[in-house]
Structures are given as structure tokens and as C-alpha cells.
Amino acid sequence: MRRNTSITLLSVGHACVDVYQGAVASLVPFFIAERSYSYAVASGIVLAASLLSSVAQPVFGALTDRRSMPWLLPAGTLLGGVGVALSGLSGSYPLTLVCVAVSGVGVAAYHPESARVARLAGRGSHRAMGWFSTGGTIGFASAPLLVTAVVAAGGLRWTPLLVLPALAGAALCLPVVRVLQQKEARGSGTTGGPAGSDDIASFVRLSLAVVFRSIAFVGLSTFVSLYVRRRLGGGTATGTAALTVLYLGGAIGSVLGGSLASRWDRVTVARRSYLVAAAAVAGVVWLPGPTVYLFVALTSVGLYVPFSLQVTLGQDYLPSRVGTANGITLGLSVSIGGLAGPVIGGLADATSLQTALAPLALMPLLSWLAFRNLPEPAAPHLGAAPQPKADDRTTPTTPTTESTRTAPTTRTAPPSSTLPLRQPGLR
Numbered sequence: 001m002r003r004n005t006s007i008t009l010l011s012v013g014h015a016c017v018d019v020y021q022g023a024v025a026s027l028v029p030f031f032i033a034e035r036s037y038s039y040a041v042a043s044g045i046v047l048a049a050s051l052l053s054s055v056a057q058p059v060f061g062a063l064t065d066r067r068s069m070p071w072l073l074p075a076g077t078l079l080g081g082v083g084v085a086l087s088g089l090s091g092s093y094p095l096t097l098v099c100v101a102v103s104g105v106g107v108a109a110y111h112p113e114s115a116r117v118a119r120l121a122g123r124g125s126h127r128a129m130g131w132f133s134t135g136g137t138i139g140f141a142s143a144p145l146l147v148t149a150v151v152a153a154g155g156l157r158w159t160p161l162l163v164l165p166a167l168a169g170a171a172l173c174l175p176v177v178r179v180l181q182q183k184e185a186r187g188s189g190t191t192g193g194p195a196g197s198d199d200i201a202s203f204v205r206l207s208l209a210v211v212f213r214s215i216a217f218v219g220l221s222t223f224v225s226l227y228v229r230r231r232l233g234g235g236t237a238t239g240t241a242a243l244t245v246l247y248l249g250g251a252i253g254s255v256l257g258g259s260l261a262s263r264w265d266r267v268t269v270a271r272r273s274y275l276v277a278a279a280a281v282a283g284v285v286w287l288p289g290p291t292v293y294l295f296v297a298l299t300s301v302g303l304y305v306p307f308s309l310q311v312t313l314g315q316d317y318l319p320s321r322v323g324t325a326n327g328i329t330l331g332l333s334v335s336i337g338g339l340a341g342p343v344i345g346g347l348a349d350a351t352s353l354q355t356a357l358a359p360l361a362l363m364p365l366l367s368w369l370a371f372r373n374l375p376e377p378a379a380p381h382l383g384a385a386p387q388p389k390a391d392d393r394t395t396p397t398t399p400t401t402e403s404t405r406t407a408p409t410t411r412t413a414p415p416s417s418t419l420p421l422r423q424p425g426l427r
Contacts, residue, residue, distance in 0.1 A: 006121035011135030016169025018136035022143025043345035053104035061112035061327020074170035079106025081166020088156030130258020133308035141247030209370035214337025216363035249300025270306035277302025277364035316377035
């Protein structure tokens with residue numbers, strides 16, 4: 001399968017699974033309207049999906065460090081869809097929490113392995129990872145439109161129709177899974193660990209930046225629909241439009257991030273983007289009128305330009321544990337933003353939504369601080385790519401002498417140490 005075809009399938013599949021991350025927040029206004037939940041109680045639904053996902057993703061990441069598990073892509077997609085599809089059928093709040101938690105586990109199972117597979121398929125390209133991330137962002141963006149079209153027409157009892165993207169996404173994953181399994185059967189080495197040492201200190205700082213970003217984005221995605229509706233005095237369509245702009249701006253930001261990283265280093269691009277995001281969140285909270293849509297879009301772009309760059313930075317800071325890095329940057333650090341949901345909801349119940357959302361403007365500034373003096377990895381490696389065949393054929397099938405070989409005569413160095421420095425990876 002050609003590289004572009006694999007990336008396209010993975011990107012569309014990513015869109016199908018990330019529908020269910022956006023769907024949970026998109027269902028909140030309907031839970032409030034149909035079941036008379038308070039802000040704090042409704043935000044607990046987002047927390048249920050986020051909490052279990054945040055714990056499970058690093059676990060799945062550690063498992064994929066030990067063995068290739070591409071079957072998690074279709075399995076995780078289906079589980080994510082089934083959980084959301086069942087969430088509206090029961091009026092029981094505990095059962096609703098269980099359903100969205102099951103969806104969160106499915107999303108958790110999908111992301112660490114899919115990020116590893118996407119990096120392999122894209123040969124470490126920033127642009128390829130940007131397109132993969134864009135697929136997920138488009139899934140987020142389509143969630144409010146999909147949920148509104150289904151639930152506004154038939155109420156929460158129609159949520160089983162939301163399983164359709166999961167069925168499509170699982171089907172799209174299968175060709176890529178088959179190709180990977182064929183390569184493994186031929187012994188082409190898709191799971192070998194990369195050379196390089198781990199920079200744990202930098203990875204911890206990166207994770208903190210992703211946590212702060214997550215709090216800002218999850219907080220806005222949970223409440224921006226209700227906030228804009230009340231602020232502009234519109235109906236459901238007014239709030240849905242704001243949530244859609246928030247998610248669609250992320251699609252632009254993901255593509256833009258990959259392009260900017262090809263001209264400047266990832267750390268610089270992320271740092272500047274967080275400054276833009278901080279100003280934009282302040283505009284969402286305090287500036288009046290329809291300009292709120294402009295600032296929602298700028299917020300989304302500012303928060304999503306660093307998104308795919310942070311994934312590859314995490315992989316490069318932990319080159320020996322790429323799956324764990326994916327699980328933390330895509331899982332624990334991202335999903336932990338859902339923990340702030342009940343706090344924001346409780347503050348909104350006690351004061352107002354505007355007061356509750358105001359602290360979110362500080363979160364991108366904290367991410368900017370975490371990125372200050374963060375190093376750009378000098379020689380990132382493609383985590384699990386097979387070595388080029390041309391180089392493999394140069395290793396001693398014919399006698400060599402000291403005059404023609406510069407490699408050490410001992411066997412303590414890994415074979416990749418004799419390869420050229422320019423491996424097919426990130427630059």
C-alpha cells in the first residue's frame with residue numbers, strides 16, 4: 001500500500017473515532033434540556049469519558065511498546081461508537097456514565113497505536129502527522145453537526161444512529177491493519193525500537209504544556225455552545241455553530257502546524273501559537289457581539305497548531321518508548337482536561353458561565369511557559385521503521401578490511417550505528 005493511501009485511510013479513520021470525543025461534549029446541552037441536569041452534573045458526563053480514557057491510554061501505549069497491536073484501531077473505533085450510541089437510551093445517570101466511559105476506553109485503545117502506525121506510514125513527516133491529526137480534528141468538528149442532526153430530530157433515544165461513523169472507521173482501518181500484519185509475517189521489522197536516549201525532563205515539561213492546553217480546550221468545548229447561545233440570545237443553531245467553528249479551526253491549525261514546522265522548529269511554532277491562543281480565549285470570554293465566532297476560530301487555531309507537533313516531540317523525547325509517549329501526549333495529558341469540567345460547571349452554577357470560563361485564558365500562557373527553553377530534538381528517529389534495504393545490503397556479505405570499513409570491530413554498537421545519519425524520519 002502506498003504511503004499517501006495509508007495516510008489518507010488513517011486520517012479518515014481518525015476522523016471517525018474522534019467523532020466520539022466531540023460527541024460527548026455535543027450531547028451535554030441535550031442532557032441538560034431533556035433531563036434537567038445542572039451544569040456540574042452534565043459536565044460529569046464529559047469527565048466520565050475523559051477520566052477512564054486518561055488512565056487507559058498510557059496503559060495501551062505501554063502495551064504497544066512491547067508488541068505491535070494494529071487490531072486496536074478497528075476494535076477501539078467500534079467500542080468508542082457503541083458507548084456513545086447507548087448513552088442516550090437510559091434515563092439513569094449512572095448507566096449514562098458507564099456508556100460514555102466505555103466509549104472513552106475505545107478512544108484510549110485507538111490513539112497510541114494509531115499514532116505509531118501513522119508515523120510509520122508517513123515515514124516521520126511533520127506534514128503526514130499533521131494530516132493524521134487533521135482527520136481527528138475534522139471528526140471533532142463534525143460531531144456537533146452529527147449529534148444535532150440526530151438528537152434534535154428524535155431526542156436522546158435516537159443516539160444509536162451515532163454508531164454509523166464507527167462502522168465506517170473500522171472498515172477503513174482494516175486495509176492498513178492487513179498490510180502491517182503482512183509486513184510482520186515477512187519479518188520486515190515494524191516494531192523495533194529506535195536508537196537514542198530518553199529526555200524525561202523535557203517530556204515532563206511537554207506533558208505539562210499539553211495538560212494546560214487540554215484544560216482550555218475541553219473547558220471551551222464543553223460550555224462554549226451554551227455560552228454563545230446565552231450571550232447572543234440565539235437558539236440551538238447558534239451554539240452549535242460556535243462549537244463547529246471551534247472544531248473546524250482545529251483542522252486548519254493541525255495542517256498549518258505541520259507546514260510551519262517544516263520552516264521553523266516545532267518548539268518555536270508551538271510557543272508562539274500559545275500566545276495567540278491566550279489572547280483569543282480572552283476575546284471569547286470578554287469581547288461582545290458576533291465577533292465571538294472570530295475569537296473562537298482563533299482560539300482553535302492557536303490551540304491546534306501545536307497539537308501534532310507535540311505528539312512527534314513526545315516521540316522524540318522518549319524514542320525508546322514511543323507507545324508510552326503517544327499514550328501520555330494523546331491520552332493522559334489530553335484527557336485530564338476533562339477533570340476541570342466539573343470545577344468549571346460548579347463555578348458556573350455558583351456565579352456565571354463568563355466567570356467560570358475566564359480562568360481558561362491563563363491556560364495557554366502556562367503552556368507557553370512550559371515551552372520556554374524546551375529543546376528541539378537535534379536528531380529525531382523514526383520509531384519503528386525498517387531500515388532501508390540498500391543499506392542492509394551493504395553490511396558484510398563480502399569481506400571487508402579496516403581500510404574500507406570505519407565501523408568498530410566489536411559488536412557492542414547496534415547495527416543502525418553504521419547507517420547514514422539521515423534516516424527517513426523527522427527533520
